[in-house]
Amino acid sequence: MSDWYRDFANSSFGTTVTKQLGLPRPAVLRRYEPGQPLLPGPAVVGSAGDGRLRDTVSALLRDAGVHVQSPATADGATDGEKPAAVILDATGLRTPGDLVSAHDFLAPAIKRLRASGRVLILADPPGEADSPAQAAARQALDGLVRSIAKELRAGSTANLIYVPAGAEGSIASPVTFFLSGRSAYVDGQVMSVSAAELPAAEDDEQPLAGKVAVVTGAARGIGAAIAAVMARDGAHVVAVDISAAGDRLAEVANEIGGTALQLDITADDAPQRLIEHLRERHGGVDIVVHNAGITRDKLLVNMDAARWNSVMAVNLQAQLDITQALLDADGVLRDHARVVCVSSQSGIAGNRGQTNYAASKAGVIGMVRAWAPRFAERRATINAVAPGFIVTEMTARMPFGTREVGSRINSLQQGGLPVDVAETIAWLSQPGSAGVNGQTVRVCGQSMLGA
Amino acid sequence: MATTRSADVRRAAIVGGNRIPFARSNSAYAQASNQDMLTATLDGLIARFGLQGKRLGEVVAGAVLKHSRDFNLTRESVLGSRLSATTPAYDVQQACGTGLEAAILVANKIALGQIESGIAGGVDTTSDAPLAVGDDLRRVLISLNNAKTLQDRLKALARIRPGQLVPEIPRNAEPRTGLAMGDHAAITAKEWEIGREEQDELAVRSHSNMAAAYDRGFFDDLVTPFLGLARDNNLRPDSSVEKLATLKPVFGKGEGATMTAANSTPLTDGASAVLLASDEWAAEEGLPVLAHLVDAQTAAVDYVHGGEGLLMAPVYAMPVMLARNGLTLQDFDFYEIHEAFASTVLATLKAWEDPDFCKSKLGLDAPLGAIDRAKLNVNGSSLAAGHPFAATGGRIVAQLAKQLHEAGPGKRGLISICAAGGQGVVAILES
């Protein structure tokens, strides 16, 4: 799907026009491609106080072939190239007074940040602070990072990861994700990791090699992109959609070397049929992506039961029933299984005319949070992804004005692409993402809705 | 003399199938060619079983109505599909028996160990059917093509007469009798005293059985939509005996005519394909085995001079196959008798029940007997789906294999298909 405005604003004529009129100039985002280096330039790593993660992160970056720079000295001197990432280890924070050192590190570094740069802050969770002052300092980072994200330009993003004591071993996967092109449209987000047992190191190029992944709603849109990214990362994809979409589903499966399974996920026997299929054909499943979703918009006062029920059935009840059946079926959901549920920005911010949809999508967020401990017991994870404005056939049919406004009211000033949602889901599905559990990751370019 | 089955050949497994929804002539697939439909059907099968880039033992398919440019129809379809281009293919044609005959051919090669896997299929379009020109015009055109000078060309063109410009549209008629297949069936219906109401009842049951099967998702892994069609567009879930009773007969003459547009299959476009394999290959690929093809038999009758009905050959094939396998007609859990016409199904069953016929024509001491009608065409057949000639066999084989698989191991199913030219093909599947 083309973004005509972004392309125009980046043309030489468009640059002149948009500058003179003071119009936004949405950047062409740095997106992941296999074989790409983690970062297109060096990273600056600094800390506020005595951080415990700085060395781990620096080592991780060096392993990934990234040149690690020291922070600018007091007189502003720096060593060479402009950084592609600025990483602050804020685990040393004790009081709000310490925050000034965060400012001292970030300001000069961010000033020099390249286009499509990354700002990443690592901190302890406020809930585990020793004192109210420490909790305040940690929570302050939340406001700080969200504001930085809004100030950044040229496709750069800022995100925050809370790392509780004991969860240090879990950070490699999220840190790598947020620095890489996979997180192009994830901006202004705050997430937590937890302690988890990590499986043996995986193949960087094919992190999902040997995995069997089910993707529902895979015939088109975001689901088709998820299937493609999963296959690119090495998974065998079982692409699921309703039989009426079977021709496009077959095309998707053939394109990516996966298999097509025509199944209405709301059918009474859908969980059983899916489980039998997985058992018979693959002996089990590693990854399940609940992506299928529908909208049946109407103001609440005008909404009939059919609209309400169909949205609930597809968007929420089917996810619950299939997940429960997988948990109950002996040996089908394999060790280190990953379940990713597609929620929506509407589930966080609400949306006029979408009471049914927003309720179902908010329900998904509650569901993954509640299930996370059960999954952790099985060395598995369950997370949600909440897309913002994603450019698909569905949005292409929206009226021009609504679509243009919808796609611009975020910090990256553009709509996301299906691949952005897909990359986030593929990341959550990696064996190395064992420490990310019960989270809802927004893929919305830091949308102003529900922020 | 009755032959016996050789015990040391392995049985070919039926892994699964795919078809596109069948469409009445000149409707949804009016612009699609046989190659378009067969290729789409193969691609749906490939997606279902993850066969992208694979080299199979062979792909065998055919069409009854075929353009001369489609001389290599199946191979061309394979080349256009996602299979490896190194998968060999060939065309077969045995009228409405094509699809089942193709499955028998592939199964036999698997049984003999000559191949490990293969696809059998069939396709037909009555919308994009080849048009032939009359012999007179054909001769003029050939001499025009051979003419060297402008003058010769003009001379050749001058021989064209307006009457020659009307193309010969292929008809569903027997070359040796000039009778439409329906007219032949009407003769048999009259001979066997097949009533109007029982034909309409059979048609209604076919529609309601198939509609129910669609509704319960039975066809989810047997059909892939094509050109905007997700279900057979001949299917009438709300058809009733009362409604059908109002229709005028279209075949047969006068008072006794019973065959209408509803209890006869319409001209239809569509394609089907079945994946067959050795058990070993299926296991290696992690693919299911729905059923095995146990045995098959073809027969032909002399409908021109021999006094037998055009579509009665399966009646003759059946006792031969049953005897070879030590089975009676009642030893089956499902019967799939192709509904070319409701009257054909009913005449076939009646013949097997008739002691005189079984003795004089089939040489049997006792009739084959009646079957339990509740086991007949349980998920609908050709009266509901329609009948794209060469595609019907593949539809039935895949559908029956799935029924047997659902019913559990050790279940037996029987297929009976009549074909133009006085031929018939029957087969046994077992889960």
Ligand SMILES: NC(=O)c1ccc[n+]([C@@H]2O[C@H](COP(=O)([O-])OP(=O)(O)OC[C@H]3O[C@@H](n4cnc5c(N)ncnc54)[C@H](O)[C@@H]3O)[C@@H](O)[C@H]2O)c1
């Ligand atoms: N496009 C956006 O901007 C956006 C934003 C937020 C959330 N989402 C969510 O992302 C997901 C994918 O959205 P999309 O834009 O790609 O939508 P889409 O309509 O293009 O695709 C959804 C797919 O789900 C399938 N589906 C619907 N009901 C089904 C059922 N009962 N069984 C099996 N499959 C079924 C559809 O056939 C379709 O192929 C949905 O959950 C949607 O709510 C999308």
